[in-house]
Amino acid sequence: MYSLRSSRVLLKSSPIVGRTTSRFGSISFVRSKYSLPELDYEFSATEPYISGKINEIHYTKHHQTYVNNLNASIEQAVEAKSKGEVKKLVALQKAINFNGGGYINHCLWWKNLAPVSQGGGQPPSAESHLGKQIAKQYGSIDKLIEITNGKLAGIQGSGWAFIVKNKANGDTIDVITTANQDTVTDPNLVPLIAIDAWEHAYYLQYQNVKADYFKALWNVINWKEAERRYQF
Numbered sequence: 001m002y003s004l005r006s007s008r009v010l011l012k013s014s015p016i017v018g019r020t021t022s023r024f025g026s027i028s029f030v031r032s033k034y035s036l037p038e039l040d041y042e043f044s045a046t047e048p049y050i051s052g053k054i055n056e057i058h059y060t061k062h063h064q065t066y067v068n069n070l071n072a073s074i075e076q077a078v079e080a081k082s083k084g085e086v087k088k089l090v091a092l093q094k095a096i097n098f099n100g101g102g103y104i105n106h107c108l109w110w111k112n113l114a115p116v117s118q119g120g121g122q123p124p125s126a127e128s129h130l131g132k133q134i135a136k137q138y139g140s141i142d143k144l145i146e147i148t149n150g151k152l153a154g155i156q157g158s159g160w161a162f163i164v165k166n167k168a169n170g171d172t173i174d175v176i177t178t179a180n181q182d183t184v185t186d187p188n189l190v191p192l193i194a195i196d197a198w199e200h201a202y203y204l205q206y207q208n209v210k211a212d213y214f215k216a217l218w219n220v221i222n223w224k225e226a227e228r229r230y231q232f
């Protein structure tokens with residue numbers, strides 16, 4: 001079982017030191033290697049809304065694969081750069097985008113889930129900045145959820161929905177979707193909640209009825225984390 005202690009580190013990487021040789025001689029370099037984030041709860045703690053088996057496979061297989069492939073892609077890019085292989089660098093951008101997005105999106109996902117016993121599903125405090133903004137824009141949290149579920153239902157194939165703070169528009173709260181593992185890269189958009197609409201996130205439990213998964217997952221959404229992210 002993985003360590004389940006609380007972690008404040010959302011995107012964790014550890015520096016590794018390496019050495020490469022080029023026609024200019026030996027060059028030392030330091031770069032980061034990405035790893036899975038620690039979870040704040042047991043795999044089964046989000047049941048019955050998201051099964052423990054889904055979490056286990058999602059975390060140990062899917063997210064781990066994005067981590068592994070991101071590290072491998074970066075390593076290849078470092079090597080290509082040292083050799084001046086621009087074409088290879090360009091080709092690697094797709095893999096870095098996919099696996100880097102997968103890594104980031106899933107880090108957001110685990111952190112914006114919480115078991116009911118740890119406050120999962122509790123809406124933002126009415127006094128919080130986030131709670132006030134939701135009331136101002138949407139009237140209620142239920143309306144925001146309804147809009148988000150509508151966007152999730154509209155995703156064709158695999159993708160993600162994000163509830164974001166739009167810093168370029170007076171800190172409004174918007175709902176956007178991305179395809180595949182594309183993540184939110186606009187510096188004006190701060191992801192508050194990221195929702196995984198890939199089949200691997202629900203199929204084992206909900207099969208083809210993904211609307212039930214979209215409805216159920218709000219019972220384990222960590223709005224406290226969303227409140228915290230809204231401050232930034």
Ligand SMILES: [Fe+2]
Pocket residue numbers: 058062106196198200201
């Ligand atoms: Fe996923």
